[in-house]
Structure formats: C-alpha cells, structure tokens
Amino acid sequence: MTVQPGEIHGLVGQNGSGKTTLVKLLSGYHAPDSGGEVQVDGAPVGLPVRPAELHRLGMSVVHQDLGLLDDFTVVENVRIGAFRRRRLTRSIRWDGERQLAREALQHLGHEIDPNARVRDLLPADRATVAIARALQHHHPGRGVIMFDESSRALPRDSLEHFHALIREVAGRGGSVLLVSHQLEEVLSVADRVTVLRDGVVVASGTPTSELDEHELIRLMLGYELDSRAPARAAVTRDGREPAARARGVCGRLVDGVTLEIGSSEIVGVTGLMGSGFEELPYLLGGAHPAQAGELTVGGRRIDLATACPRDLVDAGVALVPERRDAQGLSLSMSLLENVTLPRVRVHGSPGRLGFGWQREEADWVIRELGVRPPAPGMTVGNLSGGNQQKVMLGKWLRGDPRLLVLHEPTRAVDVAARRDLMAVIFRVATSGSGVLVAGMDANELQSMCDRVLIMRDGRIEEELRGAAVTVEGVVNAVYRNHSNGHAAVREGVA
Ligand SMILES: Nc1ncnc2c1ncn2[C@@H]1O[C@H](COP(=O)(O)OP(=O)(O)OP(=O)(O)O)[C@@H](O)[C@H]1O
Ligand SMILES: [Mg+2]
CATH class of the missing domain: 3.40.50.300 (P-loop containing nucleotide triphosphate hydrolases)
Known part of the structure; x- marks a missing residue:
C-alpha cells in the first residue's frame, strides 16, 4: 500500500478486516511478522517501528479508542511528550502550555477549558483533544498522520473544521491516512482509497473519483448489499399501553x-x-x-x-x-x-x-x-x-x-x-x-x-x-x- 505525499488516503473494510491492526503496526504498538517493509518519506524504517522514533519520522496517530489519559487535564493530554521546561529548574511552564493547548484546540474550531479533566468531557470534545494532539506533533510537509475512526464522534460543524485541517496538511505535502466507516465521508474527502477484506488488500489506492458508494461497498464485502433499510413488520398500537x-x-x-x-x-x-x-x-x-x-x-x-x-x-x-x-x-x-x-x-x-x-x-x-x-x-x-x-x-x-x-x-x-x-x-x-x-x-x-x-x-x-x-x-x-x-x-x- 502506498500513500503519496500530499494526499488523503482512505482505508476501509468491514469490522475485523484489519484496519486498526495495520495502524497499530505502523505506529509500533504491534510487531509485524517478518518479511514486510515500511518506508516513510523514501527512507526504510526499522521494524518493529519504535514508538520513540515516530516523532522524528513525522508520524502521528489518533487511535480508535483515542488513547487519552482520563484522569489528566486537557492541557496535559494535548501537550504530553512536548512540554517545554524552564532552563534551570526543568519545571513545566504551565501558562505557556495552556496557551499552546488552547491554540491547538481553536484550530479545530473548539473552545475547551484546558484545565478540565478529560474524564468529564463529552465524546465530541474527547475526539477533538486527541485530534489536536496528533496535529500539533505533525511536521508540515512530511510524514503521515493516521486517524482511526477518530472523527466519528464529531458533530457536523466540527467535522467541517476537521476536514479543512486535514486538507491543509495534505495541501502542504503531508500525508493523511483516514480510517472510516462513513463511506460518504471517505468518498468526498479522500483522494484515493485502499480496501481491506479479511486482512488482505482487495483494492489498492483506487482514485475515489472512479468509485461510488455502491461499488465501494461491493469491494469491502465481496458481494452486493441490499442498500434498502430492512423491512419492519407493521403493528397496530391502538389501545396498547405506552412502553x-x-x-x-x-x-x-x-x-x-x-x-x-x-x-x-x-x-x-x-x-x-x-x-x-x-x-x-x-x-x-x-x-x-x-x-x-x-x-x-x-x-x-x-x-x-x-x-x-x-x-x-x-x-x-x-x-x-x-x-x-x-x-x-x-x-x-x-x-x-x-x-x-x-x-x-x-x-x-x-x-x-x-x-x-x-x-x-x-x-x-x-x-x-x-x-x-x-x-x-x-x-x-x-x-x-x-x-x-x-x-x-x-x-x-x-x-x-x-x-x-x-x-x-x-x-x-x-x-x-x-x-x-x-x-x-x-x-x-x-x-x-x-x-x-x-x-x-x-x-x-x-x-x-x-x-x-x-x-x-x-x-x-x-x-x-x-x-x-x-x-x-x-x-x-x-x-x-x-x-x-x-x-x-x-x-x-x-
Ligand atoms: N490481540 C489480539 N488477539 C487476537 N485477535 C486479535 C487481536 N487484536 C485483533 N485481533 C483480531 O484481528 C482482527 C482484525 O481486527 P482489527 O481491530 O484490526 O479490525 P478493524 O478493521 O479495525 O475493525 P473495526 O472496524 O471493527 O474497528 C479481528 O478479527 C480481531 O478480533
Ligand atoms: Mg478498528
């Protein structure tokens, strides 16, 4: 599978087809079986990928479960791994950190209190925190950001901000890998799409301009799906107690x-x-x-x-x-x-x-x-x-x-x-x-x-x-x- 610089690449497949496993192999969570090879920006990457290397390679990931630390605050979650410290005492400059976190969130069109505990946030805000963290660690024009169904909790308006941001990442020459079950989203946002079925690539980098939803579903499942809603038996409710x-x-x-x-x-x-x-x-x-x-x-x-x-x-x-x-x-x-x-x-x-x-x-x-x-x-x-x-x-x-x-x-x-x-x-x-x-x-x-x-x-x-x-x-x-x-x-x- 090849993700080009400057492209948004969709990754789709049925539940259990291996999308998350692939993302976790690329981010060093799983070690791959031998025989495979990964290159980022033309240079081979040693396998298994060392998580500590990710930043240097320009790779960041938003995991399917978002990977947040529930008991920590928003600023701690956004800035973890990137804290700036005072030269002598090595203490963290919290005012500056809060400001950076606030800016990263505002980029996504969101106001979230940097001091709030992540445990107390609504799902959409949790997703925003995780996405803001991945975007801020990204080096413009390099590497790849991977989103494993990260945008699914976002409401319509925030989703537009998110799409604008990943287009900007791609516009500057970076790459985006977008895992999603919202096929409409994939077809409208991604340039090309790779389809997995039972852990195997069945379509590799097909341009989305050549696909419609029907065809994409057929590739994913390997058969035609009746796209109508399932039938619902008629019942008479007259005179029945409300549930x-x-x-x-x-x-x-x-x-x-x-x-x-x-x-x-x-x-x-x-x-x-x-x-x-x-x-x-x-x-x-x-x-x-x-x-x-x-x-x-x-x-x-x-x-x-x-x-x-x-x-x-x-x-x-x-x-x-x-x-x-x-x-x-x-x-x-x-x-x-x-x-x-x-x-x-x-x-x-x-x-x-x-x-x-x-x-x-x-x-x-x-x-x-x-x-x-x-x-x-x-x-x-x-x-x-x-x-x-x-x-x-x-x-x-x-x-x-x-x-x-x-x-x-x-x-x-x-x-x-x-x-x-x-x-x-x-x-x-x-x-x-x-x-x-x-x-x-x-x-x-x-x-x-x-x-x-x-x-x-x-x-x-x-x-x-x-x-x-x-x-x-x-x-x-x-x-x-x-x-x-x-x-x-x-x-x-x-
Ligand atoms: N640690 C594990 N031990 C055993 N099987 C696993 C493990 N992790 C994943 N699997 C299996 O590997 C397959 C691929 O799972 P994966 O999470 O990559 O699917 P996915 O494409 O991300 O699906 P979804 O759309 O539901 O998130 C599944 O059948 C899953 O049960
Ligand atoms: Mg998954």
Whole structure:
C-alpha cells in the first residue's frame, strides 16, 4: 500500500478486516511478522517501528479508542511528550502550555477549558483533544498522520473544521491516512482509497473519483448489499399501553423533559452537542443520577433522582451506551460472560450457573449480529472495535427489554453490520418494546424512527412525525436558529 505525499488516503473494510491492526503496526504498538517493509518519506524504517522514533519520522496517530489519559487535564493530554521546561529548574511552564493547548484546540474550531479533566468531557470534545494532539506533533510537509475512526464522534460543524485541517496538511505535502466507516465521508474527502477484506488488500489506492458508494461497498464485502433499510413488520398500537413515560426529567444539560414512548414505537432524539439529547439516555437508563424526574415502565414508577441502575434493569430498561470501553463492556471478560451478565441473577446463583443458557445466548448474539470471529470464549478486548459494539448491543437486545435506550447505536459498525443491527432493533420493537434512539446521524434517524424529537437548551423544542422524518427535515430542525451551527444564536424559542 502506498500513500503519496500530499494526499488523503482512505482505508476501509468491514469490522475485523484489519484496519486498526495495520495502524497499530505502523505506529509500533504491534510487531509485524517478518518479511514486510515500511518506508516513510523514501527512507526504510526499522521494524518493529519504535514508538520513540515516530516523532522524528513525522508520524502521528489518533487511535480508535483515542488513547487519552482520563484522569489528566486537557492541557496535559494535548501537550504530553512536548512540554517545554524552564532552563534551570526543568519545571513545566504551565501558562505557556495552556496557551499552546488552547491554540491547538481553536484550530479545530473548539473552545475547551484546558484545565478540565478529560474524564468529564463529552465524546465530541474527547475526539477533538486527541485530534489536536496528533496535529500539533505533525511536521508540515512530511510524514503521515493516521486517524482511526477518530472523527466519528464529531458533530457536523466540527467535522467541517476537521476536514479543512486535514486538507491543509495534505495541501502542504503531508500525508493523511483516514480510517472510516462513513463511506460518504471517505468518498468526498479522500483522494484515493485502499480496501481491506479479511486482512488482505482487495483494492489498492483506487482514485475515489472512479468509485461510488455502491461499488465501494461491493469491494469491502465481496458481494452486493441490499442498500434498502430492512423491512419492519407493521403493528397496530391502538389501545396498547405506552412502553414508557418520562416526566420532568432534569440533569446537567436536560432541563425538564417529558415524553411518552409507545409500545412498538421507535423514537429518535437529537440536537446540537450540548442540547441535552446526548445526556437523556443516561438519565433514563439510570447511568447518571437525575436531578429530578420519574420514569414509568411496565407499571412501575421510578424516581430517577434516587434510583440505582439495578432498579431500572429490573423494570425492563436496557441502556446501550455510546462508549463501550468505559460504560458498556468488561474488556477482560469473554464474549459469553459479557453477553449474559445482565441475566445471571435471573438464572441462578453464581455458584450454580449452568452454562447451557449462557452458551445459547452467546450463540444467538454471534449469529444475529454477525460477530467475527464467532468465538464465545474470546476475550472481548481482543475483538475489533465494531465487533465489540455488536456484543454490547446483543447483551441488552437479548433481554427483551420493555424500553430499549440506545446512544449512537451504529456508529462504529460497518455498512453490513448496520443493516443487521437495524433488523434486530426492528424485531425488538415489533415484539412490543419501546425504543429511544439518541444520535446525531440524520440518515440513521430517518431509516429507523417513527418520530424524532429535537432538543435545544435542555428541552424538547420540536417533533417530526412520519413523513416529516427525513434527513433534510432533521438537519434543518437541528440547525434552525443557529448560524453556522455554532453556539446558540437564539432568536426566540419556538
Ligand atoms: N490481540 C489480539 N488477539 C487476537 N485477535 C486479535 C487481536 N487484536 C485483533 N485481533 C483480531 O484481528 C482482527 C482484525 O481486527 P482489527 O481491530 O484490526 O479490525 P478493524 O478493521 O479495525 O475493525 P473495526 O472496524 O471493527 O474497528 C479481528 O478479527 C480481531 O478480533
Ligand atoms: Mg478498528
């Protein structure tokens, strides 16, 4: 595979096809088998790549999990490895460091408090910190910057800044390797694209001008994919109790949300970052304590300000969070253990588990969601990012929840898996569950939701129903009253 100077090179492939492994080989995290060769700017690089060499070679990387130090501040994360020290005392000049970090972030069009702890940041801000770090270590005109799905948490407006920045890097003669499952993004931003299938290059540096999405999907999968959304069985909801009712929910961003989700109904909730749509799933799922509010599910009324996650699980609420590493999975446990964890209490005491049901549930998840490799005993941390996402979804889907709450459910998965996932979510809805999908992807909302709620300043401000749920309708509603999508320019709330 050759990445030219001055080009943005896309790298695509199904979940588990080897994209991250390749990036980790190039950044010295993995040692390659013998026989390969790597050259940067014409000079051979000793293998395995020594991480300490990366800076000199002009190589930097934003890993799929971003590689941030959660307990450290923004300035520490951005500037780590590059701190400037006073000559005599060798102490770090923090004022200067904060200024440099601030500038690096502003380049990406973001204001983030340099003193904030990274653990407390929203996903989009975390991504920005990681990207700012990689960009600032880059030597203009040399080397290569690798982004492993780093931009997927960025909202539309920040994404434009990001694309402008990588174009600038390429414009000065540097190279960019862009790993992404957003094929639209790859086709519009990258000059050429390399496709991996099962660890093998099946298309090498094909110019994106010669490709369309359909063809790119065919290269990735090796077969034609039905590009229509999967079928959803019609159900009559007349006279059925709603699956869930939430009243007066307040949190850090959410400011008094009341909503009802019908049985078999799929409701979307979206908005700008900070509008509260991204917090709502965690308040309803009991992962973050609410300041106020109640949720009625399956005849039980739960006070969200005092409830613990287990109360919600017992009532039939399943939360699928966005960040599988921190919130959704135990990476050191096996696939089977992760999948069955929520139901261990129902099935017996830890001493007498009886593995039959566990094996059956794990096989169900592997089959329904196409987890690869299909190995129930595999340590989840060794699965590829997208396959981890499938395990996390499967873990909760299997439990027949009354209310299924999803945050960005298909972000890390490939086009084929996205379709499988959608089909499973549809089936869960058809069986009578209510589904709430919080996310920014207007395409996803359009193809899944009966209704979409638009939040602004912590409140639900607008509702799109039925035929009004289109990509354009959602985007327009989200960006209404916001000049270039940035911080609130409010012209009176509707
Ligand atoms: N440490 C490991 N031990 C065993 N298998 C591994 C290990 N790391 C990765 N694999 C396997 O190698 C394959 C390639 O994984 P990789 O993470 O490179 O995929 P990917 O293309 O980045 O996928 P995704 O789009 O899901 O991020 C997967 O099948 C994965 O399970
Ligand atoms: Mg990966």
